[in-house]
Structures are given as C-alpha cells and as structure tokens.
Amino acid sequence: MSDSVSINDMIKVGMGDFKVGKAPAQIITLGLGSCVGITMYDRVTKVGGMLHAMLPESSRILDGSNKAKFVDTGIVELLTALETAGASLNRLEVKLAGGAAMFPNIVDTASPVLQIGANNVKATKQWLAKFGLRLTSEETGENFGRTIVLDLNTGDLEIRAIGQEVRHI
Amino acid sequence: MNNKFLNETCIDVFKEISNIGSSHATSALAKMLGDVLKMKVPNVSIIKVNELSKLLGNEEQVVAATLLTMDGDVKGIMMNIFNEESTKKLIDMVIHRKLNTLGDITEIETSFLKELGNILTSAYLSALGTLTNLKIIPSVPNLCVDMAGAILSVPAIQYGIMSDDMMLIQTQFESSTEVLTGYYLLVPDEPSFIKILSSLGVSISE
Numbered sequence: 307m308s309d310s311v312s313i314n315d316m317i318k319v320g321m322g323d324f325k326v327g328k329a330p331a332q333i334i335t336l337g338l339g340s341c342v343g344i345t346m347y348d349r350v351t352k353v354g355g356m357l358h359a360m361l362p363e364s365s366r367i368l369d370g371s372n373k374a375k376f377v378d379t380g381i382v383e384l385l386t387a388l389e390t391a392g393a394s395l396n397r398l399e400v401k402l403a404g405g406a407a408m409f410p411n412i413v414d415t416a417s418p419v420l421q422i423g424a425n426n427v428k429a430t431k432q433w434l435a436k437f438g439l440r441l442t443s444e445e446t447g448e449n450f451g452r453t454i455v456l457d458l459n460t461g462d463l464e465i466r467a468i469g470q471e472v473r474h475i
Numbered sequence: 476m477n478n479k480f481l482n483e484t485c486i487d488v489f490k491e492i493s494n495i496g497s498s499h500a501t502s503a504l505a506k507m508l509g510d511v512l513k514m515k516v517p518n519v520s521i522i523k524v525n526e527l528s529k530l531l532g533n534e535e536q537v538v539a540a541t542l543l544t545m546d547g548d549v550k551g552i553m554m555n556i557f558n559e560e561s562t563k564k565l566i567d568m569v570i571h572r573k574l575n576t577l578g579d580i581t582e583i584e585t586s587f588l589k590e591l592g593n594i595l596t597s598a599y600l601s602a603l604g605t606l607t608n609l610k611i612i613p614s615v616p617n618l619c620v621d622m623a624g625a626i627l628s629v630p631a632i633q634y635g636i637m638s639d640d641m642m643l644i645q646t647q648f649e650s651s652t653e654v655l656t657g658y659y660l661l662v663p664d665e666p667s668f669i670k671i672l673s674s675l676g677v678s679i680s681e
Contacts, residue, residue, distance in 0.1 A: 321624070336533060336534035337534030337622035337623055337624020337626075337627075337628075339622075339626060339627070339629060340628045360631065408625055408626055408628070409542045412542060412544060412614060412617045422632050450625070451621045451624065453534075453535055468578055468622060
C-alpha cells in the first residue's frame, strides 16, 4: 500500500460489489481468494473501477439479484458506471487478479464449486473478449489470497499476499 | 432474510444441531488439550455473505481454516475457522510454541492445526449424522492459513449460488486460562439442506 494514502481514504470494494472513482483516489479490495478482481482504467480521464465478482455466470444461479456477484453481469455494470463517470470504453486498460484455489488438495472431489477460481478466470476472459476488451496484465491462480489496490493516478495495480513481496502489474 | 431456508425455525434447528455437534467437538478438543473446557451455547446467525469476514476483524486478518467436503446423504462443504489469536493460543497450549504471527508457522504447527481441524470437524459431523440419521462421508480435511477474506470466499461462493445470506455457527470454548473462539460454516447444497431439516421434522414450504 502506498504510504501517502491510509486505508480509510481508499474506496473499498467488498465481495460481490463494484466501485468506480477518479484520481487521486485509490480503489482497494481486501483478501481476494477464489473470487476475481477485475480493474478497468482510462488513463486520459483518470477514471477507473474495480469489480469483485464471486461466480462466473448469473444465469445458472437461483438468486441472481446482485449483479456484481457475477462476472458476466458485473462487467456490464462496471462498464456502464465507468462510462457515466466519464471514462472512454475504447481506452480502458483491463487488469485481472485472484481466482486462486485456496484449498488445492480438495479440488478433485464432489464439489465443483471448489474449482471456481479457475472458472472465474476463464469466464472473465471470455466476457472481456465479447466486449472487445483486452487484458493488459493479470496475476491469477495459485493458492493464496491477494489484496489489490488500483491507483487512479497511474493505473498501477498493486498486489499483496501474506509473506510475499508486494508487486505491481 | 428472504431466503426460504434461513428462517427462524431453521436457525433453531441448527442451534440444536450445533449445540450437540459443538459439545462433541469440545470434548474432543479437551482431550487433545488435556484440560477441562467449558463450552458456551453456540450462536447461530444469518449474515450477509459479504459481511462474513468483518466478524473475524477484517478481510486481511490471518485465520486458520480447515475445509472438507461432505458426500453421502449430505453433500456440500464444511469449514472450521479460528482467528489468529485463538490459533496462537491453541498452538501454545498443545505443542508449547509461542508464535508472533501466524505467518511464522512451520511444518510442526501445520500438522497440529490439520489434526485439530480434523478432530473438530469429525466430531461435529458425527453428531449431525447421528442426530439426523443421515449418512455423511467427510473428505480428508484441508488446512489453509491465509487472509480471512480469501478463505471465506470459498464457502461464500458455495452459499452465493443459493442466496446472499449465509449461516454462521460461532462456538466459544473456555479453558482454565484462555478463551478460544472458533467458527463453523456448514454449507450443505440445497437438496441436502432440505434433507437435514426434514429428517428433524421441519418441512420447507416453497
């Protein structure tokens, strides 16, 4: 986390949620596991947003009322909000983090939901392609949690994990 | 609370299940600790999926969690979670090692935590099986020590398929010197949820 901004001043995105902001703000999501964090940033207007989606598709789910819970409907919501906030969809830099398998040894069992991390990443790439959006960078998979911070001054995405060096993608 | 499963009656049923399940787990834990443990009546609550990790401090708080899958009559996942403070106390009490942070755990603490999670989840599930007369086959438990938000995303996603609400079972144990707070998340799939309730005489109205 950058030293100049305390966590209280950051725009926080919870699980199944999305937020949009403008420089000098920073947008943060804490403890991303199997969920995916999708960030979009327009370098010219310095408007950006972050989606913290839990599941690949809204159509297969009983309760689809919260659109930000899903990769497919969440991306649509995020794009709409970004456009309203003044971002140009042609200029978006898209980054992706998360989609971990927190309990990798248990993947091959009865519960397909435990492979959700990989499925979320796959769905994200498919939906981005449908909207003609290309990933600028990503850090996905593995078996650890990530905190991600999008700096709307620079478009930098900072990634932190327990016991690891901070990196920027 | 608009979910048809998570109403007052169901909470009462799971309070009772958890009371018995947790007391089994408590006696198993007391044996492991070689100490007398008092258990408080478990607290069963319905919370929003996205508020889950706030209960453990925040999403970045390190926790120790054991996860297993259930098969047989009841399918789904179960998780046992201790916050960092309780985990450090348990490590100190049983294997006499004092850790500053859970980031410092080695192979020895890891195997202890695996065993602990194994004992606590098996005790709970065997009580659940006996009470409901349902066959529950637990998988080998898996341990993960990481950020609360990341770990809790696993049961949250499982619940997320059904609704935005989830059921959290909180258990507190007191030894002669320490208070330990642990959590269970029991996440049966939809048909299993109905089976558990109906085996205890609760019918679900659609």
